[in-house]
Each structure stands twice: as structure tokens, then as C-alpha cells.
């Protein structure tokens with residue numbers, strides 16, 4: 001993050017969607033750094049993500065409740081996915097699995113993360129894919145990524161390198177610093193732009 005614009009995160013509310021990639025542990029660092037930079041961070045996690053990292057980690061780092069369920073016990077006054085989007089400036093999905101990318105590209109919202117992403121279409125949307133190189137090169141995944149990009153989503157491309165499953169190739173989630181730089185640049189570029197449904201304060 002650049003020093004001169006380090007306050008681009010202040011008074012900014014960011015939804016961080018964490019899906020079930022082995023890179024989910026890196027999202028903890030991402031959330032911590034966003035919080036330290038001054039952002040209000042709200043994490044939503046898929047069920048698969050919770051198999052890999054506990055919600056309590058994100059709760060502690062973001063100092064906000066973590067949303068793991070579309071239908072929380074006891075209900076909520078306003079559905080979480082709408083309430084989150086009403087108060088957010090930007091949504092970041094990191095890591096983004098092949099599954100979650102495919103669902104959003106197809107307009108499917110069948111759990112908290114994909115449903116929130118569908119509701120968030122009028123705000124800046126960034127996604128950082130993370131998957132095995134075989135999955136990243138799959139023509140179906142390439143098509144889904146292109147669909148998201150054509151719809152205005154900003155992809156932070158994965159890196160080449162050692163992958164958790166022992167492969168060498170492209171698919172490792174971009175470095176946390178790279179993702180933060182894209183978030184910061186996007187916040188600067190979209191500051192003051194009107195949304196179709198303005199943010200509620």
C-alpha cells in the first residue's frame with residue numbers, strides 16, 4: 001500500500017468473500033491488513049471455506065461478525081446479503097474458487113457468498129482466483145472468468161509457482177500485497193462515482 005494514499009481505506013466498508021480454496025488462510029492476512037489500513041471489513045464465508053479456516057479467525061481480525069449462513073438461526077431484520085451490500089463500498093472475493101466463479105458467472109446465488117455477490121453488482125467487484133493449474137486452464141473456468149470480467153469484475157490474476165497440491169503452474173492466489181494494491185487503486189478510481197442504489201450510512 002502506498003503511503004501517500006494510505007487513507008483511501010478510511011471510512012470505506014469492504015465485503016470480503018472467502019471461498020473454499022487452500023489459499024483461504026491467506027485471506028486472514030488480507031483482512032488484517034485491510035483493517036489496519038482503516039477499512040471496515042465484513043467477511044462472508046462459504047461452507048467449504050469454513051472447513052479450511054475457522055470464522056473466529058476472521059471475526060477477531062475484522063472485529064465484525066462473520067456471515068456464514070443465508071438463513072441464520074433466529075433470522076435477521078434484513079437479510080444479511082442485502083444489509084451488507086447496502087452499507088459497503090466494494091466487494092472482494094479472495095480466494096475465489098472455480099466453483100464460486102462459475103456460480104456467479106451463471107447468476108446463481110445458493111449460499112451467502114454467491115448471493116451477496118449477485119446483490120453487489122453495482123459496486124466495484126474484485127476477485128482473486130486460486131486453484132490448481134488444471135482447473136485454472138479448464139476452458140469452462142476460463143469462460144466463467146471472462147464472463148465476470150465482461151460484466152465489470154476485476155480479476156487479480158493468480159501467480160505461477162508452487163501450488164499446494166504439489167504442482168508447479170499458474171493458479172496460486174496473487175500475493176496479499178498485490179491484491180491490496182488493486183483494491184486501493186480501485187477505491188481511488190471509483191471514489192465519488194454514483195451507484196445505481198446508493199450506499200446507506
Ligand SMILES: Cc1cc2nc3c(=O)[nH]c(=O)nc-3n(C[C@H](O)[C@H](O)[C@H](O)COP(=O)(O)O)c2cc1C
Pocket residue numbers: 018019020021022023046047048049096097098099100130131132135
Ligand atoms: C484441501 C482442499 C483444497 C481445495 N482448494 C481449492 C482451490 O484452491 N481452488 C478451488 O477452486 N477449489 C479448491 N478445492 C475444492 C473446493 O473446496 C470445492 O470445489 C468446493 O465445493 C468449493 O466450494 P465454495 O466455492 O462454495 O467455497 C479444494 C478442496 C480441498 C479439499
